[in-house]
Amino acid sequence: MFLTIGVLTGQDGVLQKRVTLNYQETKLGTALTEISTGYNIQFAYSTDIVPINEKVTVQVVNKPLDYALESMLSTTKVEYKAIGSHIILKVNEEKLTRLSQPLPQSVPQITPLYQDPKPEERISERQPPKRDPVQRPEYIGTRGPKSLPGGDQVYDLDPERFKIRDVSYDPSKSIFDQRLAQISLLSFLGTNAERSEDVTNNLSVNVFWGKNGGVKGLEVGGLFNTVVNDVEGAQIAGLGNTVGGRVIGTQFGGLFNVVGGEMDGIQGAGLFNVSGDQTKAVQTAGLFNISSGDFYGLQMSGLFNVSNGIADAAQVSGLFNTANGKVKAQISSLFNTAGDVQWGQVSALLNVGKKVDGFQIGLINVSDTITGMPIGLLNIVKHGYNKVEFAGSETLFANFSLKLGARSFYNIFHAGIRWDDREIEENGAIRTGRFSSWGLGYGIGTVIDLGRTTLVNFELEATHINELESWTKELNLLNQARLTLDIRTGPRSGLSLFGGPVLNVMISRRYDPETGTYGSNIMPKTFYDETNNGTNVKMWTGFIAGIRF
Incomplete structure (x- = not known):
């Protein structure tokens, strides 16, 4: 295959263009490509002949x-010649052999090393320097030497051996090929033929x-589109x-x-949809979306979304969402x-x-902070706000509470x-x-900070009361609204004392056959007591106090 690398350059100064190169044991092909790109030089050569994988320095x-080219190619069999706007490269198998032959003997030093007191005598006595006989090397062809004025002899090189053949290049075979259009029936049957992966x-x-x-x-593809790059x-x-x-753009696939x-x-x-590395996109799929790297944008799917990196995005799915890094928002079932x-x-x-x-909104929410x-x-x-509490009140004398969450x-x-102390009838007998x-x-509750050691808790709670028996089947629900003042025993202490008023609302369908009335009897005096359709509602105020850890 024949390659051309570079951009068109003026013919006259192509070999005189000044360059700065620094390659150490670099592949020849890599060096040529970088020189072409960096200095707008166009090389032409055959990759089947020129050893582009050979190392140069x-x-x-x-x-x-x-x-620069003489220096770079000195250890290779590659020669060059400027033709038009191109630099043509070829291989000369005898180049290294020729360079390894010994050079002719040195020319004697004729420059005086000291001041001649009689320059006129030196001029008159000066003789022409001796010349070594020119031997005709075997590799330069069969033509004999020619004499030139002044006594020099030159050899006329054999043109068949030393001619650099004219090379034409085909732009349609460039590795940087871009074409207007193509049509394919199958991946191996199209207008780009065997070069479809290069175009x-x-x-x-x-x-x-x-x-x-x-x-x-x-x-556009009837079934599949495959792109290598x-x-x-x-x-x-x-x-x-x-x-x-x-x-960079848009993909729509039926599957x-x-x-x-x-x-x-x-x-x-x-x-x-599956994407690798960094993704900045909107992904929508019937089943799932997977991003192998960081994701920025929006993922929506029927089943699940996965981001293996940062998900600076929103994820919406029918089942679940996962992100190994940070995420803007996640919504799932x-x-x-x-x-x-x-x-959130x-x-x-x-x-x-x-x-x-x-x-966080869900049945169970877990976080560090x-x-x-x-x-x-x-x-x-x-x-967060994680407390164990022991308390007493007028309704339930001994209470234990576990409080988990955030302030x-x-x-x-x-x-x-x-x-x-009661009298209870069981099986016809009075106990x-x-x-x-x-x-x-x-x-549920929330905290209002008043200072380093003081805060206020506002809480709403519903408690099912099993009254005078192991389990009360009827509705017997104590509802409370509590406002308590919490004072820690020290700035760094985990122990605090609390107390405050309680509003109680008891809703009960418990029936007492002895009195023929509905309602609970665990409360003291009430300020509201009404029964409608078998449901009794009582209200009263109380107090609660205790310690928290």
């Missing part, structure tokens, strides 16, 4: 190109499946698009889109996992993040018990003694 600073097309039409070196414009523009395929390099390098634009597929979260996470089951600057609000049945914040929003898991009532509750 050269170091010149601001020297003419011919001087970049502005317009590519693939009836079934086509394979191209690159696309700068538009590519890059795409700048749009790809549309009935089934799928595959690109080995990067894509899939796969990009090996960077993706910058839009990907839309019926099943899935099952769970979301990420590193740092900038905006929403799912029906689970959200997991490290540093969450926004919110959160500056926003975690809203869920269970919120676990490693560096902005935390969960309360509560258990309490009370005991009363007198001390009987207990107990409750299990759940609530």
Whole structure:
């Protein structure tokens, strides 16, 4: 294959162009390409003949190109000649043999080393320097020497041996080829023939499946489009698009889109999208989207989205979203996992993040720290508001609570018990003694800081009361709104004392057959007591106090 490398240059000064080169054991082909690119020099040579993988070494600073080429090619069999605007390279198998032959004997030194007191005598006695007999080397051909004025003899070189043949180059075979259009029936059957992988097309039409070196414009395929290098523009395929390099533009595939390098634009597929390296795009797919590197933009899918790097983006899916790095927002029906979260996470089951600057909404929320609000049945914040509490009140005498979450929003898991001296009828007999009532509750709360050691807790809680029995089947719900003042025992202490008023609302359908009334009897005096359609509502105020760890 014959190559031309470079951009057109003026003919007269091509070999006198000054260059600076520094190559140490560099492949000849690499050096030629860099010289061509850096100095607008156009080389022409056959890669089947010129040893482009041979190592060369050269170091010149601001020297003419011919001087630099002589130095660089001195250890190779490659020779050069300027023809028109090109520098033609060829191989001379005898070059190194010729260079290795011994040079003729040195010419005697005729420059005086001291001052001659009689210059006129020196001039009159000066004799012509002796010349070594010129021997006719075997390699320069068969023609005899010619005598020139002054006594010199030259040999007329054999033109058949030393002629550098005129070389024509075909632009259609350039490794940097770009064409207006191509059409393919299959990947191996198209207008670019066997060179389809080396050609970049502005317009590519693939009836079934086509394979191209690159696309700068538009590519349309009935089934598949395959590009070895890059795409700048749009790809549309009935089934799928595959690109080995990067894509700047838009991909639409009936089933899939796969990009090996960077993706910058839009990907839309019926099943899935896969991108490598950095992705700045909107990805939409019926099943899933996967980004192997960092992702910037939006991922939307029916099942799941995955970003193996930073996801400075929003992820929306039917099942789950995952990001190994930070993410802006995640929305799914099952769970979301990420590193740092900038905006928030929403799912029906689970959200997991490290540093969450926004919110988390889900059944279970887990984070290291959160500056926003975690809203869920269970919120676990490693560096959050996590307390154990023991307290007493007029309704339930002994209470234990576990509070988990953030200061902005935390969960309360509560258990309490009370005991009363009562007479109870069981199986027709009257029992007198001390009987207990107990409750299990759940609530939410928030914290308002008043100082380094003082804060206020506002809490809402609902507790099911099992009154005088192991489990009360009827509705018997104690609802409380609490406002308590919390004072820590020291600036660094984890122990605090708290207390405050409580508003109680008891809603009960518990029926007492002895009195024929509905309602609970665990409360003291009430300021509201009404029964409608078998549901009794009582209200009263109380007090709670205790310690927190």
